[in-house]
Amino acid sequence: MKIYHVPCLQDNYSYLIVDESTKDAAVVDPVEPQKVLEVANLHGLNLKLVLTTHHHWDHAGGNEQIKQLVPGIKVYGGSIDNVKGCTDKVENGDKVSLGADINILSLHTPCHTKGHISYYVTSKEDENPAVFTGDTLFIAGCGKFFEGTAEQMYQSLCVTLGSLPKPTKVYCGHEYTVKNLQFALTIEPDNLKLQEKLTWAQKQQQAGQPTIPSTIEEELETNPFMRVDLPVLQEKVGFKSPVEALREIRERKDNWRG
Numbered sequence: 001m002k003i004y005h006v007p008c009l010q011d012n013y014s015y016l017i018v019d020e021s022t023k024d025a026a027v028v029d030p031v032e033p034q035k036v037l038e039v040a041n042l043h044g045l046n047l048k049l050v051l052t053t054h055h056h057w058d059h060a061g062g063n064e065q066i067k068q069l070v071p072g073i074k075v076y077g078g079s080i081d082n083v084k085g086c087t088d089k090v091e092n093g094d095k096v097s098l099g100a101d102i103n104i105l106s107l108h109t110p111c112h113t114k115g116h117i118s119y120y121v122t123s124k125e126d127e128n129p130a131v132f133t134g135d136t137l138f139i140a141g142c143g144k145f146f147e148g149t150a151e152q153m154y155q156s157l158c159v160t161l162g163s164l165p166k167p168t169k170v171y172c173g174h175e176y177t178v179k180n181l182q183f184a185l186t187i188e189p190d191n192l193k194l195q196e197k198l199t200w201a202q203k204q205q206q207a208g209q210p211t212i213p214s215t216i217e218e219e220l221e222t223n224p225f226m227r228v229d230l231p232v233l234q235e236k237v238g239f240k241s242p243v244e245a246l247r248e249i250r251e252r253k254d255n256w257r258g
Helices: 033-042 063-069 150-161 177-187 192-206 216-222 231-237 242-255
Strands: 002-008 012-019 024-028 046-051 074-078 088-090 095-098 102-108 117-123 130-134 169-172
Touching: 002 033, 012 033, 012 102, 012 130, 012 169, 024 033, 024 095, 033 046, 033 063, 046 063, 046 095, 063 074, 074 102, 074 117, 102 150, 117 150, 150 242, 169 216, 177 192, 177 231, 177 242, 192 216, 231 242
Parallel strands: 024 046, 046 074, 074 088, 130 169
Antiparallel strands: 002 012, 012 024, 095 102, 102 117, 117 130
């Protein structure tokens, strides 16, 4: 399995997931199809599937155009998310295969939108899995609660995504990492892993390089929204339950002007 980043718009990422034996590929959130096709053609890939995380235009807005440019391509999206150009609706637990070796599992991760899907991708080769989390889980952050509740985001982040194998690579929808880490340090100023990751992310940004992927393990160490089960973190924000702590941290982030 090979994964290519395709930077789009101001700070979005599309991703190409490639089955190396067949060169069959899926693309996550191809908001600028021409850019995606340039990368696909450069590597001789056969685009077979679109995996849409959610209905917002900066993720689903290229679906109709990519269908015109790649006749017969299938477009997957959450069954209750009203995804533009969707040909195949998916629900939690639905599986799709790609090429000879890759399996894609749909995980319903609602809150940012009510039908948001994260895609958990495994290979028959002995490789670490990957998860494409759209705007649910960011590196050191999470999406705004546009269509859901703190309870839902807790379930999506800490239960559904948090229970994936720790080496799982995390590919999210936006390059928000530096700002997210700066905010996270307002919650946990003494977290050494956070301080180290911020220094690294700033260097990456200065070099024009992505800060993505992370891993589930790194997120459990540095992402305040995924650390709300820890009593020490609940204490820092003045609550005794993970959901209340999550709600409080999200409110602080919404009002933060770092």
